[in-house]
Every structure is written in C-alpha cells, then in structure tokens.
Amino acid sequence: MSYLENIIASEYKYRLLPFRFIRLGTKKTNDVLITSETGEYLFTTEEKLNALINKKIPKGSWFYKALLARHFIYEPEGHNPIQEMAAQYKSRKSFLVGGPALHIFVVTLRCNHTCQYCQVSRAPVGGHTHDMSEYHARLAVDRMFESPSPALTVEFQGGEPLLSFERIKQIIEYISEKNAAEKRDIQYVISSTLHHINDEILTFSKVHGIQFSTSLDGPNFLHNTNRPTPEKNSYERTLHGIEAVRSELGHDNVSALTTLTSKSLLYPEEIIDEYVKIGFNSISLRPLSPYGFAKKSSQRLDYSVNEYLKFYKRALDHLIKINSEGTFIAESYTSLLLSSIMTPFSSGYVDLRSPLGAGLGALIYNYDGGVYPSDEARMLKEMGESDLMLGTLDQPLEQLLTSVQMEILLSSGIIEGLPGCTDCAYLPYCGADPVEHYARSGDPIGHRSFSDFCTRNMGLLTHLFTLLRDGERSTQRVLVSWLTRRSFNDISSYGCEI
Amino acid sequence: MTWPLHIKLNKSNYPISVVQRTVYALARDLSIIIDGDEDSNHIVLNVQPTIIISDQNPNTLDSDKAREIVIRMLNDFILRERVGEETRGLREIIAHAALKEAGIRP
Numbered sequence: 271m272s273y274l275e276n277i278i279a280s281e282y283k284y285r286l287l288p289f290r291f292i293r294l295g296t297k298k299t300n301d302v303l304i305t306s307e308t309g310e311y312l313f314t315t316e317e318k319l320n321a322l323i324n325k326k327i328p329k330g331s332w333f334y335k336a337l338l339a340r341h342f343i344y345e346p347e348g349h350n351p352i353q354e355m356a357a358q359y360k361s362r363k364s365f366l367v368g369g370p371a372l373h374i375f376v377v378t379l380r381c382n383h384t385c386q387y388c389q390v391s392r393a394p395v396g397g398h399t400h401d402m403s404e405y406h407a408r409l410a411v412d413r414m415f416e417s418p419s420p421a422l423t424v425e426f427q428g429g430e431p432l433l434s435f436e437r438i439k440q441i442i443e444y445i446s447e448k449n450a451a452e453k454r455d456i457q458y459v460i461s462s463t464l465h466h467i468n469d470e471i472l473t474f475s476k477v478h479g480i481q482f483s484t485s486l487d488g489p490n491f492l493h494n495t496n497r498p499t500p501e502k503n504s505y506e507r508t509l510h511g512i513e514a515v516r517s518e519l520g521h522d523n524v525s526a527l528t529t530l531t532s533k534s535l536l537y538p539e540e541i542i543d544e545y546v547k548i549g550f551n552s553i554s555l556r557p558l559s560p561y562g563f564a565k566k567s568s569q570r571l572d573y574s575v576n577e578y579l580k581f582y583k584r585a586l587d588h589l590i591k592i593n594s595e596g597t598f599i600a601e602s603y604t605s606l607l608l609s610s611i612m613t614p615f616s617s618g619y620v621d622l623r624s625p626l627g628a629g630l631g632a633l634i635y636n637y638d639g640g641v642y643p644s645d646e647a648r649m650l651k652e653m654g655e656s657d658l659m660l661g662t663l664d665q666p667l668e669q670l671l672t673s674v675q676m677e678i679l680l681s682s683g684i685i686e687g688l689p690g691c692t693d694c695a696y697l698p699y700c701g702a703d704p705v706e707h708y709a710r711s712g713d714p715i716g717h718r719s720f721s722d723f724c725t726r727n728m729g730l731l732t733h734l735f736t737l738l739r740d741g742e743r744s745t746q747r748v749l750v751s752w753l754t755r756r757s758f759n760d761i762s763s764y765g766c767e768i
Numbered sequence: 769m770t771w772p773l774h775i776k777l778n779k780s781n782y783p784i785s786v787v788q789r790t791v792y793a794l795a796r797d798l799s800i801i802i803d804g805d806e807d808s809n810h811i812v813l814n815v816q817p818t819i820i821i822s823d824q825n826p827n828t829l830d831s832d833k834a835r836e837i838v839i840r841m842l843n844d845f846i847l848r849e850r851v852g853e854e855t856r857g858l859r860e861i862i863a864h865a866a867l868k869e870a871g872i873r874p
Contacts, residue, residue: 288855288862290848307862323847352858356865367870686859689792693848719796 283325284334284343287351291319292695294732296740303735308358308614309698310340313739358614362698365616365623365631368419370671372620372632374645375410375441376427377402378434379637379652383463383504385497385529393429401434402637409663410635411444416667417633421455427645432466442478459483463497463504464511464524472518482515484508486526486548488534488541496531512548527554530581532573538585546592546599554602555585557726575722579729586733593748593758600752607734608753610699620644622701626683629660629676639663641670643679646705658705679704682714690718696731773815773831775838780809786845787811793841797829800838813838 288307295301300313304322314322314333321327322342327334337343341358344351379393379400393400402410414422424445426438442458449456458480474480486508487493493505501507515524526548528534528541538555545553557578589601606617620627629643640659642648647658658679660670670676683702685691694700703723707716718724737745747761754761777787784802791800791813799818804811815838817829829837867873 286851286854288859289851291844293844307859319847323850352861352865355862356869359862359866360870363866364870367872689789693789693793693845717792717795719793 284327284329284338284345286323287341287344287355289342290693290695290697292732294736294739296736298740300739303695304342305695305698306341306355307698308341308355309362309610310342311611311735312336312340312342313735361614362616365618365627366625368421369417370629370631370633371417371419371421372423372425373410373414373417374425374427374632374634375402375407375438376429376634376636376648377407377431377437377441379429380433381429381463382433382465383430383497383499395433400429400637402437402635403639404437404440406635406637406639406663407437407441408444409639411441411448413633413635413641413663413667413670414445415448415452415454419454421457423457423459425459425461427461430463430466431460432462432464432471435466435471439474442474442480446478457481462511463508464515465499465504465507467511467514472514475515476519480519480523482519482524484512484524484526485529486512486545486550487528487531488537489544492534492537492541495533496529509548521549522551525552526550527556530555530557530578532577535573535577535581538581539588542585542588542592542599546597551598552600552602552605553589555582556603575725575729578726579733582730583733590745590748593751594744596758598751598757600755603730604734604749605752607699607730608749611731611734611738612750612753619701621703622699624683624685624697624700624702626679626702626704628679628683628703628705629671633660633670635663641665643676644705646709650705650709658708678714682707688715688718690724694718694728696728699731700727771816771831773813773834773838775813775815775835777811777813777842778809779804779811782811782842782846783849784811786842786849787813789845789848790838790841793845794838798834798838 289304291302291304293301294303299315302314302316302319303311304314304319305311318327318333322337327337327343334343338345341351341355380395380397381393382395414424424441426441428434431438438460445456458478459482460475460480461483464482464484475482485497487496490505493508494502497504499507512524512526526545534541541555542553558572586601586604589599592599606619606622609615609617610622616623618631620631623631627644628647632644634642634645634648636642636648636651639662640648640651640656641661641663642651642659650656651659658675660673660675682688682704685697685700685702688702691697691700704714706723707721708714710716710722711720716723734749737749741749747758751758751761787802791802794800795818797818799816801814802811803814815831815834817834
C-alpha cells in the first residue's frame, strides 16, 4: 500500500459484519475462505485476512468492493446492509415456515431381500405382524394434515412397501378424501426394490401421480453381492421393475440411490457407468449409516470417512468427465451443497438444516403406531433404542412436536450455538444431525473433532470450494449445469473471483 | 523437539476462551491439557499426540509440526475473537429482522 493509501485507510474505517473463515489447506496463496453470515464467500490470502480485520483494506480496491457487496463489511455513513442480509437470511431459513413437509409411512417391515447393510432390520415375507394396521394408517393421515405446510410429500417405505400395497391404496384414498377440503399440494413417492411391481400397482400409480425410488448399487456383480435374494437375481428384477415403471409412468418417474459398502468403494467408475447405461440423470453416492444390520456388519462393510472421501473425489472426477463429454448426470448431494453455496436459498434437504430437519421438516409414522422425527431415529428403535420416539399416532401433532425428545433434539440441533460449528466457515451450508451423533456416540451434540458427519461434510465442501476456485472452466461449467439442471453445452462459462 | 510439548502463553495475549476453542478444534490429533494458576500471567499447554485413531490412520504428527499447528490455530482464534467482539449482537439483529419479515415473532 502507498503512503497515501495508508492515510486514507486509517482515516476511513469500515466496520466488520459477522463472518467466519477457514484455511483450505491447499498451499495456494489465496487459501483462506471467508464466508458471510448469509453464505456469500470469497477466497483470500492470510495477509488480506489480517488486513481486513485490522481495517487496512484500501477503499477503492477490488477486494474492498467485493467485501462491501458480499456483506463482509459496511460503511457506517453508507448503506445499511441489515435489511438485505435479513432478506437473504430469511431465504436461507425458509424451510422453518410451514412445518413438517415430508411424511414417511412405514407400511411394513417385510422384505424378500437380505441386504447386508439393511438399516431397517427387516421381517420375513410371510405373516402380517409387522404391517401397519388400517387404524394406525388413518391416524397417520390425520397427523399429517395437522402440519400447516401447503405442500406435502408422502413417502412410503418398508421393508418392501409394495408387499403391503393394499395399505398404500387405503392411505392414498383417505388422503385424497381429506384433501378435497384441505387443498394441499401432495406428492407421492414409493421407495421400493420394484421386485413386486405389477399392472395393478402401475395403473393406480398413474392415476395418483406416484413416483418411485429404488436402490441400484451398481453393475450386476456389485448389486447382487450387496442385495442378495434367494433367487440370486436382484439386479435383473430391479432393472425389469425400472423398465416397467418407465414404460407406464414415464422415464423420469423412477430414480435410484446407491448404498456404498467397502466393496463398492473399489468401483466408482463402474457404478457411475452403470447409471449412465440405465439412463439415469442423477446418482446419489451416499455412505453407509450406523443403523440396523449395517452397524452389526460394520466389521465387514464399513469404511472410514477418509476412505469414503477418497472414493467420492474419484467418482466426482469421473462424473465431471462424463458430463463435459455431453451426458448429463448429476450427483445429488453435490447438487444440494452447490445450491447452498451458490444461491441464497435453502436446499431443503433434511440433513443440511439448522435448526435440524428431524421432526421440524420430516415425520415418520412407523408400522406399530410410533412417531419418529427421522428415519434414522426409527431405525434406532429397531436396534432396541427407542429414546427418540416422539410419541404415538393417537397424540396430536402439537404434542408430538413439543415432546421431551423434540426438546432434546432442538437443544442439540442448532449449529449456530454448537461448539466447533459456531466458528466454522461452512456453517451457512451445513446442518445439524443430532440423531446420527446420538447413534454413533450416545450424545446428540457429539464432538466435532470426532464426528463423521462433520468430517464428511467438511471434506466434501472443501473439495467443492477447491474446484470452484481452481477447477478448469469445464469443471466449473459442469457444476453450474448441475445447479441449474441445464446441459453442459447450455452453460457458456462460469468465473470464480479470487 | 520431543513429546510431550509444552507451550507457554501470556494470558493477556491469549485469553482462556481462545485457548479452549483451540484445544477443542485440535482434539482429534492433539491431546492438550491447559495448566496455569489463577494468579499467574501465564498458561501452559501440555501437548501430546492422540492415541492412534485407527490402524488406517496412525497419528504421525511430530512435535515441531504440532507446535506450528497449535500456534497457528491460537492466532486464528484470536482473529475470530476480534471479529466476534466487533460484530457482537449483529447476528441476533439479522436473525431477528429475518424472522420478523417472515411473520414469526421471536
């Protein structure tokens, strides 16, 4: 800085707005990421960070203007930024208004698969002791409509929910009856292996606009290893089910998720290529959770967070390559994170909310009449830990959401007040997951330094920010194409200021 | 330099809140005990590497590197403390204004 600039800087002092910073650890000079309270960001150097805090950034400089525009600083005699920031903050927290929007009905625990990582602790196909009764189904619908949310997503899970299709029909018909007066916008999803799909189910689904979500763990050898059935044809039957849904309901009415075992981590390219071959335009590379049979089989199936991150980066490279060659396929979790980074809007994803999404954004109605704040809390019950059950279906929603369990989750589910999180630059893009922390450590707050949830999200966000800063133009175009759901060729260019 | 590592800090330069946040942030790799009398102007950090977390990720940090990491983290938290002091109350004002705009009475 020149002598004159020094004088000007010292005479004219801007004021700081709340912000956080982190060192990305890449050995580049602009290795410091600063993020504002509303989620805007800049890359800078250690020297400039010190200058920023010591009020030594020259007024006319590019960096000063960027800091002002992105709400890192303000001028006391200038424009008051609070209303703008409040509007952005409101957008980011918009999920708070409206109440629980995702309602999961666990209609049965019965299933014909014997997946090694099953989170559900399934029941045998024969018998109905693990099916939701008609009585509980009606109560669950009544509870759902007590949520004020104008838009509701009804998801059917199991076990294998199609084994209890009559119950699904009853629930949807009762919802339709009540919605004549309620007039909510309702979406239906069935999470199914698709092995029991038939014409009756497809016809009913077409009438009610039901979408399907299935599991596809990769090519034949991987899928059949992870998801064995007595007939040893899980992969073939899944593909048959996908084709049946597409032909009757439309290509995009079925999506797929992959669950990663330690064997899966050896085959990132093969898994992605399988999804491209089958014609999916999105893939979700989700790691194993510490629930159900996955926890019991952890010695054989599990892997460290660092191993998962290594896999993820390799998978992301392959996805970016495929996309830049003209095939659109997005990674779902990456797209959610990009949405949080590059827009002022909340992705809405339950696990990336603060206050937490469990209970406030989603509710689970179990086959036995129990109500849970998340699918994971319900899975803990199947493992013998029912501490996080909010109550039962015969209790009104208000009572369920003001239960002791909900209070405990809320007190540990706002990252703006949690140790470690309060100082983290990734706070605007992250969320609270007290259920996972409780499952892993017995403590819903957990310790950030030992939290797999934290390590995973920090690893993913650091990698994404590094790509945004250093990635080739084609990489950045791919990421923007995922955010905007437009093809690579439609995205002309994206520049990231440094 | 060998283990255990001892780092002596002046309390007026490194407030206890900064030291505690540093210890928390480094807990995965370093086990740090904060030592010091109320009457003394100094705090001493007694630093040891954590026990190996898993066979796949042995803690191979040496004490020179550890010292560098601790000092850097302390200085970063000093900066965060300064930002926090200057912007005290602003987060609450922004959140309050946002909730009010959304029609929610805090």
